Amino acid sequence: MERRKTRPVFKGKVQVGGGAPVSVQSMTKTHTEDVEATVRQIHELEALGCDIIRVAVPTMEAAKAIGPIKKQIALPLVADIHFDHHLALESIAQGADCVRLNPGNLRRRAEVEAVVRAAKDADISVRVGVNSGSIRRRGRQQGAEEPDLAQLMTDAAVEYAGLIESLGLRHIVLSLKASDVPTTIAAYRAAAKRCDYPLHLGVTAAGPIESATIKSAIGIGGLLAEGIGDTIRVSLxxxxxxxxxxxxxxxxxxxxxxxxxxxxxxxxxGRCQIDLVSLVAEVKRKMPNVEVPLTVAVMGCVVNGPGEAAQADVGIAGGKGFGFVFRGGTKLRKVPEEELADELIREIESILRKR
Ligand code: SF4
Structure with missing residues (x-):
């Protein structure tokens, strides 16, 4: 898929946009003032492949904690600021790699100017982070049509970014998160047409893990499939x-x-005659932890099973108390059910040795 062309922006050492791989972000759920707990959580997230970390900065104490946190972590750190520009100034002084500003609650020009000046001096980036909940629908005449929320979000983000750029800072990333998927998609699509800022994708307040998985897969995944998006955060x-x-x-x-x-x-x-649920769980548990792309098929029977298994790099198709092992389209051997998972893993390890 062709990705939308964006300008490169750096968050610490991590490039966002400009053709860089899509990065994965998260946000700590500790109180930022608790340096030890926050650092511990950041290390855990880094080990799982988090590329950029954001911390909430609701107090001056939290802003002052950024310095000690930064000394103990390798990930670029984004300070999440609302309402009070002094928190942004202190976060920058403490070494944040990026500040997230919300156009919905940090609006005074002199305050924005002060933050942009400090960010420029520190050579760091700004994320303009619009949330649907902080967009005010102003000036609606009685009887007039409800203004389009996605459009309001896009206008707010692009205009705020324009102000920052007019003050001489070009390292800007935009986010336009709504809590519903259609508004989120519409806002990002509109922003993608109007600027070349890298886009940070997310669906906000997406709910518990089950609904957040679906909303994010559709919202974030749908936009990425259109080539839109440079960095992502699943929020749940x-x-x-x-x-x-x-x-x-x-x-x-x-x-x-x-x-x-x-x-x-x-x-x-009804055709399945092996315990496929346990078999899949066993294969998953025993799967080598490698970053090699490999398609592994685990199929219940010989009706569709061999076809799918044969198209995968390696696979098994169940029978009654036994199954067949396939590799690269070739049926290799018949194996008793209780040995199927181990046989499959053996084939996978043999493929990995050759790659
Ligand atoms: S491979 Fe298809 S037909 Fe066979 S058990 Fe699975 S779902 Fe049923």
Whole structure:
């Protein structure tokens, strides 16, 4: 898929836009003032593949914690600012790599100018982060049509970014997050037509893990499939490591990053005569932890199974108390059910040795 051309912007050492790989972000869920807990969570997220971390800065104490946190982490750190520009100034002084400003609640020109001046001096970037909840629908005449929320969000983001750029700072990333998927998609599509700023994708307040997975897969994944988006954050009510895991799963599903072995398994039906659910769980558990793309099929029976298994790099298709192992389109051998998972893993390891 052809990706939208954007200007490169740096968050610390990580390039966003300008053709860089799509990065995965998350946000800590600790109190930023608790340096030890925040650093611990950032290290955990980094180990899982988080590329950029954001921390909330609701107080001056949180802003002052950024310095000690930065000394103990390698990831670029974004300070999340609302309402009070002094928090942005202190975060920049403490070494933040980027500040996120919300046009909905940080509007006074003199304050924006002060933050932009400090960001320019520190040579860091700004994310203009619009949330649907902080956009005010102003000036509606009685009887007039409800203004389009996506359009209002886009206008707010692009105009605010224009102000920042007119003050001499070009390193700007935009986000336009709504809590519903159609508005989010419409806002990002409109912004993509109007500027070359890299876009940080996300659906805000997406809910607990089940609904956040679906909303993010459609919202973030749909935009990425159109070539829109340079960095992503899945937001969910749950542990932040799930945000990072889902972010990478979205990128892997779109083949925007290689990922590791990918299991395709059938839903099972009345023809299935092996315990496929346990078999898939066992294969998943024993799968080598490598970043080599490999399609592994685990199919319940010989009706569709061999076809799918044969199209995968390696696979198994169940029978009654036994199954067949396939590799590269060739049926290799018949194996008792209880040995199928281990036989499959053996084939995978043999493929990995040759790659
Ligand atoms: S592969 Fe066989 S068991 Fe699995 S869904 Fe298809 S027909 Fe049913």
């Amino acid at each position: 009510t749950g542990p932040p490591h799930e945000e990072v895991r889902l972010g990478h799963e979205i990128l892997q599903a779109l083949e925007l990053e290689p990922g590791g072995p990918h299991i395709i398994s059938c839903p099972t039906c």
